[in-house]
Amino acid sequence: DAKRSGRGRSVVYASSLGAASRRMHTVEQALREGLAQGQFELHFQPKVDARSLQALGVEALMRWEHPVLGSISPGEFIPAAERCGLIHELGVLALQQACQAARELRELNVAVNVSPLQLMDPGFVSSVERILRGAGVAPRLLHLEVTESLMLEDAPAALKRLHALRELGVQVALDDFGTGFSSLAYLRAFPFHTLKIDRSFVRSLTEHADARAIVNTIVKMARVLGMRTVAEGVESERELAVVRAIQCDEVQGYLVARPMPLTKLRDWLAGRPVTGPVDEVDSRIMP
Numbered sequence: 001d002a003k004r005s006g007r008g009r010s011v012v013y014a015s016s017l018g019a020a021s022r023r024m025h026t027v028e029q030a031l032r033e034g035l036a037q038g039q040f041e042l043h044f045q046p047k048v049d050a051r052s053l054q055a056l057g058v059e060a061l062m063r064w065e066h067p068v069l070g071s072i073s074p075g076e077f078i079p080a081a082e083r084c085g086l087i088h089e090l091g092v093l094a095l096q097q098a099c100q101a102a103r104e105l106r107e108l109n110v111a112v113n114v115s116p117l118q119l120m121d122p123g124f125v126s127s128v129e130r131i132l133r134g135a136g137v138a139p140r141l142l143h144l145e146v147t148e149s150l151m152l153e154d155a156p157a158a159l160k161r162l163h164a165l166r167e168l169g170v171q172v173a174l175d176d177f178g179t180g181f182s183s184l185a186y187l188r189a190f191p192f193h194t195l196k197i198d199r200s201f202v203r204s205l206t207e208h209a210d211a212r213a214i215v216n217t218i219v220k221m222a223r224v225l226g227m228r229t230v231a232e233g234v235e236s237e238r239e240l241a242v243v244r245a246i247q248c249d250e251v252q253g254y255l256v257a258r259p260m261p262l263t264k265l266r267d268w269l270a271g272r273p274v275t276g277p278v279d280e281v282d283s284r285i286m287p
């Protein structure tokens with residue numbers, strides 16, 4: 001009996017594994033065609049000053065709407081693109097679309113997520129330079145977001161490229177800070193311009209005094225090291241209040257705005273009041 005149910009379970013397991021790997025294959029196949037047919041489009045999520053809520057920049061997030069499969073999340077297609085080598089092409093597309101947007105967003109910076117695999121490509125820095133020049137965008141307006149996993153792969157080469165990007169005038173942000181294991185080591189290894197505190201940390205801020213103490217220390221340390229801090233995934237007024245209390249510089253999250261297409265972003269920015277007193281802020285933040 002036990003044997004039979006054991007076998008039953010393994011059959012279920014094997015068939016769901018089969019479904020998962022079929023899906024992976026489908027997505028990888030569809031990627032190539034999707035790129036050729038222009039199915040990928042950046043959306044933009046505002047980053048605002050934590051105190052005044054004035055927009056300072058946007059993060060570019062890739063969206064994929066497949067005519068048959070529907071919308072596929074970056075959490076699924078980015079790893080797929082990394083597996084099948086299309087991440088470089090997708091990465092160039094993101095940089096091009098982001099730089100086009102930067103032209104019309106004028107003084108707002110545009111942050112683009114970069115896969116570790118892109119930074120392992122020896123041609124990456126010159127391709128960034130070419131795209132910036134082609135679009136006529138000032139390098140300081142381009143921010144590149146990298147994660148800690150980057151440096152596990154090939155630290156010296158990746159660091160060299162990050163330094164070259166810095167010299168170009170591009171800003172470099174450490175994304176998802178607090179989710180990795182050796183965060184502090186990375187901060188010593190490379191002078192990031194910005195530290196993005198992961199939303200899992202932000203979430204725990206309102207609930208746990210120890211999390212608050214840790215993030216508070218991180219923010220102070222970042223300031224000493226000359227880095228700006230961004231709180232990611234701020235969803236509530238309570239979270240915003242704590243983020244302000246620990247003097248985080250910038251805020252990004254659903255409370256302020258969700259990622260949106262460029263056309264929507266134009267309206268969002270146009271309907272935005274110029275910076276005012278901080279105590280007027282709470283009534284202005286909600287749509």
Ligand code: C2E
Nearest residue numbers: 061062074075078094113114115233234235252253254259
């Ligand atoms: P990320 O860079 O950490 O981006 C932040 C993610 O959090 C985005 O998810 C965003 O939509 C989501 N988010 C923002 N505010 C909130 C909030 O208040 N609450 C919640 N629950 N979520 C919020 P998204 O767009 O699904 O992207 C997921 C990840 O995929 C990104 O994480 C990034 O690592 C990667 N990604 C997205 N676009 C690109 C791209 O063009 N290139 C590369 N290499 N990676 C990308």
Ligand code: MG
Nearest residue numbers: 059113145175
């Ligand atoms: Mg990011």
Ligand code: MG
Nearest residue numbers: 175176196232
């Ligand atoms: Mg992040």
Ligand code: MG
Nearest residue numbers: 147175176198
């Ligand atoms: Mg993330």
